[in-house]
Every structure is written in structure tokens, then in C-alpha cells.
Amino acid sequence: MEQKVFSVLGCGWLGLPIATAFVNNDFIVKGSTTTISKHETLLELGIHPYTITIDEEIEGNIQHFLQSDILFINVPFRKQKPFINAYKTLVKAIEKSTIKHVVFISSTSVYDDINAEITDTDNFKINSAKKELFDFENLFKNNTHFNTTIIRFAGLIGGTRNPGSFFKEDKTVQNALSPINLIHLEDCIGIVQAIIAQKKWNITYNAAATTHPTKAEYYTKATEQMGKKPASFIKELNNFKVISNQKIQTDLNYQFVYPDLLESLHIFKN
Template sequence: MKKSISILGCGWLGLPLAKAMVKDGFTVKGSTTTTDKCETLLMLNIQPYVLSIDEEIDGNLDHFLQSEILFINVPFRKQKPFLNSYKTLVKAIEKSPIKHVVFISSTAVYADVDGEVTEEENFKVNPAKKDLLLFEDLFKNNKNFNTTIIRFAGLIGGTRNPGNFFKEDKVVQNALTPINLIHLEDCIGIVKTIIHQKKWNTTYNAAATSHPTKANYYTLATKQMGKKPATFIEELTSFKIISNQKLIDELNYTFIYPDLIEALKVFKN
């Protein structure tokens, strides 16, 4: 029987992931918030669904969830109605054939600790992002299906060229802080590895291995595009370094772009 996956959110990450899963022999259902994108999905052998999750869920959710695996990559909002919509989604998953969920979260949940942070349960929470943990808990605490949480660092690759992140007239504070980023191709590779190895009911940090300073990295990225870089205030007030060791150890994953400076070579003007 052909394996199946539903991808909630065919955007910057969801669409290339959907294409990769089709290539791997999966039946793929993909959601979009606009009908304009449906034809594109069909041409890529992705079954399109117009779905939106806001104050309520709009679209044929029950049919969309007729798969074995669900990939969730929808930007969250703090508002209570949005959380309630996710509770509705969880109830729908419970009634569906979905057995496994990959939930995309963010390393923004970690507060600056002036050192390395891991996935351990007793980590210091970033107060501005504590609501994101409520969304994580909705899924990982549910016993009706298996959930793996991936906390991605800052996202680069595809349409996200780091040379465009800071304009010339921008003044950037705390510029000696080490950065935490991950390339799109590694995002896809990690998701695929988790699915193929069936690594469920756990949480992984996903960030490149190197952590150059903000000043060094973004100056190089901007100059590579032939633009004048922003002004970086070379100070170090607070920082965190996202550890990817658990992911490397448990998945035996080899990063495509472990070195962020070297990865700049793939970006074009």
C-alpha cells in the first residue's frame, strides 16, 4: 500500500517538502489558503486542499486528514481563538487515520542563557514565545497519535537570502552574538529522515553546526550581494547557542550545510 502524508501549509518549507515526498513515492495531500495555488499543486502530483486555520478552520479538513502522517507547518498566533482552532484540529486528528504527526516549532522558545541550549525539559523559556509551548503540548501530550516536534532555528535558503535580512540603514545591536540558522535543504532532509526512520514521540532542535557572529555572517552575506551592509554594534549582551547534537546522534544525520559561512556560496545576487 502506498504511503500517504498530508502537509498542512504548502509554503516556503511545505511545498518543497511535498515535492520531495512525491519523489519518495508518497501519496501527498497539500493545503493552501488560496485557490490560485491549486493548479500548481496538481501539476506537481500533490492533491490540493484549500484550508485555513485562523479563528476557525475553513475547508474540508476531514478529507484532508485521510493519511497516515500529518506535517504541520502553520505560523502560530497568540490569540485564544487560534489556539481553540488547533484544539479543534487535534480532535479531528483523533477521529482520522492519522497515526503520526510532525509539528514544526521554533528554537525561539528558548531564552538566552549565555551558553548552549538543548531539548531538555527544564530549559529556560523565552517569555515572549511561551505560548508556542501550548501548541506543542496539544500534540505531544495526546496519546491517540505519535508526535515529533522539530524546533527549527532561523530559516535560510530558497527565497530567504540572508543578504537581504538587514538594510543598509539598519543599526544592529548585540552583533557579537552567535547566530542559529538552518538551510531549507537541511529542513527537508531532517523531516524526511524522521519519517523514514520512524523517530516518533520526541523533540529535536534543528540548527546548523556552526555559529558565526551576527556581525561577521550578515556583513559577508550583504557584501556578497554587492550591497552596503548594515551597521553592527560589536557588543555581546546576551545569547544562546542551539545544540543539534541529539539530532545528529539519534538520526545519524549528516548536515548538507553544517557551516553557515560556507553555505553563503550557494546564494546568488
């Protein structure tokens, strides 16, 4: 059977482990970085490196990078018009490429705080400050030349992101009784693998751990575990949202590696 080609746009905190996982799944993997100095690292991991910058315009061999079956897009979103225009150019390039499927990484920050659980990925109240991100999703979602599945990740932890380091001792944290929405790196990878293996295209998923402890409880425990003094938490409850992962569990039959945020704190080391 011919190997599938998987292109990862942005080999950073999430993109690099994703690329490595698909190398291990016997894909031919292309990975982009903005600096040529990272090429050696990618090569050592079995990833074909490309230097590609998407800012006011696209720089790099984007045409060859897009000679692929599946494109994984994970880039920090910026509101500036040149950034948006550059990605409109990218969409046109994808239309002319061999790409048939796109996995687009977005954020649960597109949802407004409705003081309730959010289960519906289609009918919801947009966070007005994130409307541009929602429109950015639709650049890909609404294109008929390729199939796009969107994953809206909650706050990302794992790898180099130890939640015990999120708040310093002298920090005062508001709304500390609000439930938190986080997801571990290993589950991010597992969900992407499940979507591609099961060919779940043209779908939007919310991705968060199953449990939602309060901000005060979780970050106090995480900080103390590192032997540090926790921040000052103002124990009040204002606006919040709870991100449900039920669609992932039922539609993908995905079993979370770290469903319980408090129980999984033991994996983090100083």
C-alpha cells in the same frame, strides 16, 4: 506495498518543498493552501490540493485531508484565543482520523537566552514571550491518540530567503557579537525525511547548522557577497543562546548538507 499518504498543512516556504520531496519519495501527498488559485501549482507538482483555512474556525474539507498516515504541520503561530481554539478543534479532528503520526514544526525561539549552549530539549528555561508557543506544541505532544515529533527549527535560510537581504544598509543591528542560529532549507527537508524514514516518534529535536558565527561576521559577508553595503553592526555581546544539533547527528545519524554557515554562503546568488 501500499503507498503511504502524507498530508502537509500549509504549503508555503517550507511546506511546499517538503510536500514535493515526499512526492519524489513515492508517497501520496495531500497539500493545503488558503487560496484556490494555488491549486494548479500543487497539481503540477503531483500534490493533491485542498483549500483549508484555520483561523477562528476550520474551513475546508478537513476530514478528507486527514484521511492520511502522517500529518506535517507548519503554520505561523498566533497568540489570539480564536487561533488556539481552532487548533484545539483540529486536534479533535485528528483524533477521529486515520492519522497516527504528526510532525510538528516549532521554533528554537521557545528557549530563553541563557548565554550558553542549549542541548536539552526537555529541561530548559522557556522564553516568557513564547510560553504560548510551548503550550501550543503540547496540544499535540501530550495527545495520546497519535504520536508527535517536534522539530524546533532555528532561523530559516535558503530558497527565497537570502541572508544577504536580511538587514538593509540603513539598519543598525544591536548585539552583533552574539552567535547566530540558522538552518538551510535543504537540511530542514532532510531532517523531516530522516525522522519519517527511521520512525522517530514522540521525540523533540533542535535543528540548527553546526557552526555559529557572529551576527556581524555572517551578515556582513552575506551582504557584501551581493554587492551591497552592509548594515551598521554594534559590536557588543549581550544575551544569546547557541542551539546544538548534536541530538540530530547522533540520534538520526544525519549528515548536514550545510553544516558551516560561512562556507555555505557561496550558494546564495544575487
